[in-house]
Amino acid sequence: MESRYWKNISPVVNANGIHGVKIYSQSEGEIVHLSLEPKAILKAHKTPVNVAFYVLEGVATLEIGDEKRSFVPDTIIDSPKDIPHAVLNEGDAMLRLLVIKMPKP
Numbered sequence: 001m002e003s004r005y006w007k008n009i010s011p012v013v014n015a016n017g018i019h020g021v022k023i024y025s026q027s028e029g030e031i032v033h034l035s036l037e038p039k040a041i042l043k044a045h046k047t048p049v050n051v052a053f054y055v056l057e058g059v060a061t062l063e064i065g066d067e068k069r070s071f072v073p074d075t076i077i078d079s080p081k082d083i084p085h086a087v088l089n090e091g092d093a094m095l096r097l098l099v100i101k102m103p104k105p
Contacts, residue, residue, distance in 0.1 A: 058095035
């Protein structure tokens with residue numbers, strides 16, 4: 001059995017109010033714990049695999065293709081591969097979510 005505490009893992013991104021830690025990275029998939037400070041934006045980008053976002057804390061605003069919607073904790077949002085997507089924290093509180101990529105890009 002392996003375990004790890006996400007705060008003890010070196011971040012893969014830690015700038016502009018965004019903090020991302022790969023909490024799981026194996027050949028079959030990847031999970032990133034992503035934190036966004038209030039008003040922080042993860043700019044639109046594409047991934048070669050489908051992505052699922054799971055909101056842990058705060059309100060996540062996602063832009064996927066031409067759609068923009070906000071989601072509360074315990075919501076799962078699907079983002080198809082090769083479609084631009086962005087994550088925004090338009091609120092005044094911390095936003096935390098899991099970014100799940102299967103298979104690993």
